[in-house]
Amino acid sequence: MAVGTMLSIAGTGAGSATEFFGEFRNLCRVESKFRQRPKRISVCTCMDGNNFSHHNCIWRVPSTRNFNFKTRDSYLVMAIGKENVSEDTDDTYDDLFNKFGKVVFRRKDQKPHSEEVDDDAESLSFAVAMAKVASEVKAGDIKVLFVKPLVYWTRFFIIATAFSRPQIDAIGSKIRDLAEKKYGKVPTGDSKPNSWTLLDFGDVVIHIFLPQQRAFYNLEEFYGNATSIELPFENQPPFHS
Amino acid sequence: MLAAEFSMAAGFASTSSRVGRSLLGCLSNNLSSVLGTSQGIACCNLLLQQQRTFIQMRTVLKVVDNSGAKKVMCIQALKGKKGARLGDTIVASVKEAHPNGKVKKGKVVYGVVVRAAMQRGRCDGSEVKFDDNAVVLVDKQGQPIGTRVFGPVPHELRKKKHVKILTLAGHIA
Numbered sequence: 001m002a003v004g005t006m007l008s009i010a011g012t013g014a015g016s017a018t019e020f021f022g023e024f025r026n027l028c029r030v031e032s033k034f035r036q037r038p039k040r041i042s043v044c045t046c047m048d049g050n051n052f053s054h055h056n057c058i059w060r061v062p063s064t065r066n067f068n069f070k071t072r073d074s075y076l077v078m079a080i081g082k083e084n085v086s087e088d089t090d091d092t093y094d095d096l097f098n099k100f101g102k103v104v105f106r107r108k109d110q111k112p113h114s115e116e117v118d119d120d121a122e123s124l125s126f127a128v129a130m131a132k133v134a135s136e137v138k139a140g141d142i143k144v145l146f147v148k149p150l151v152y153w154t155r156f157f158i159i160a161t162a163f164s165r166p167q168i169d170a171i172g173s174k175i176r177d178l179a180e181k182k183y184g185k186v187p188t189g190d191s192k193p194n195s196w197t198l199l200d201f202g203d204v205v206i207h208i209f210l211p212q213q214r215a216f217y218n219l220e221e222f223y224g225n226a227t228s229i230e231l232p233f234e235n236q237p238p239f240h241s
Numbered sequence: 242m243l244a245a246e247f248s249m250a251a252g253f254a255s256t257s258s259r260v261g262r263s264l265l266g267c268l269s270n271n272l273s274s275v276l277g278t279s280q281g282i283a284c285c286n287l288l289l290q291q292q293r294t295f296i297q298m299r300t301v302l303k304v305v306d307n308s309g310a311k312k313v314m315c316i317q318a319l320k321g322k323k324g325a326r327l328g329d330t331i332v333a334s335v336k337e338a339h340p341n342g343k344v345k346k347g348k349v350v351y352g353v354v355v356r357a358a359m360q361r362g363r364c365d366g367s368e369v370k371f372d373d374n375a376v377v378l379v380d381k382q383g384q385p386i387g388t389r390v391f392g393p394v395p396h397e398l399r400k401k402k403h404v405k406i407l408t409l410a411g412h413i414a
Binding site for chain 2: 151152157188189198217218219
């Protein structure tokens with residue numbers, strides 16, 4: 001179930017603060033504890049994914065965690081309510097709201113919206129260039145998925161089908177060459193061609209499957225919530241006679 | 242219930258020697274009277290915490306993918322003299338399996354450790370440790386045998402070239 005609830009917290013009255021918390025308490029069964037450095041207040045999130053219902057929340061000292069789901073429109077981070085909130089924390093939140101307005105926690109290393117879009121555009125152009133190379137080598141059924149809202153460790157997935165191991169090798173080496181020449185990126189990934197070859201370029205991850213592996217692992221279903229990017233060239237159909 | 246814990250590497254822990262819980266439990270009372278109260282409490286905490294160690298031969302681990310196995314016992318840690326840690330590969334024997342799964346009981350499989358009770362340091366100074374030891378089964382080439390991974394997996398897998406497991410995981414710690 002999608003976790004992307006976004007609040008545009010702007011100019012709402014202080015009285016509705018507790019309402020928001022009530023809603024969130026119903027939405028997420030999250031138990032979080034604060035293990036904080038004295039400087040920052042951290043809020044933990046628990047993605048209410050498929051098989052996660054029996055786990056408690058993970059607590060951590062935040063370093064590079066991306067708390068933003070769907071930050072296209074605002075860069076205010078939402079505060080997620082907790083299950084067993086004590087009176088003190090309620091009061092603390094109220095105090096904070098009164099003092100600072102609705103923004104309780106804003107990440108300091110967050111870039112403004114325009115820069116984020118620029119970064120994404122760069123990765124997008126890289127991803128589309130890679131997909132183009134793959135289609136030149138006659139890879140089948142190329143899909144580019146924008147997974148940044150779902151997954152924080154990468155931005156784009158490229159999924160392609162190759163029909164034989166030498167073809168996987170060929171696609172892999174062409175992509176590596178182009179990336180190194182044009183963009184200067186070196187992928188960390190498998191060196192030997194496997195039935196599932198993966199090339200990790202940091203914010204773009206390329207998966208090259210054999211047809212039966214693609215059906216077996218079924219990544220499109222797993223990342224079904226990701227938006228698919230339109231490719232400007234024609235795709236080869238996955239099965240040809 | 243499982244929970245993961247991050248803790249800053251305590252200076253106290255690094256300087257003093259680690260001791261087992263049962264050995265010096267009786268001494269904690271003496272310590273708290275000898276030292277000041279705050280130091281005594283810190284000492285107490287250290288002595289009452291369990292000392293977690295590597296994953297080695299005969300360690301039973303939980304399997305957290307849908308390959309069919311439930312529990313495996315480590316036979317060999319492939320890297321490291323003392324044992325395997327978070328993100329390492331092990332050779333294991335399946336001890337318990339689902340009746341209709343891809344692996345059967347008694348099979349020798351490779352696995353990647355995705356959760357370990359022993360803490361592992363991260364580059365920013367924090368440490369990550371989990372409540373249990375869990376493994377994802379892979380084949381000899383490193384391809385996962387199952388199709389989905391359950392529970393949280395740490396970020397350390399990316400550095401260790403196990404990005405495939407990260408893509409199959411639903412939650413990343």
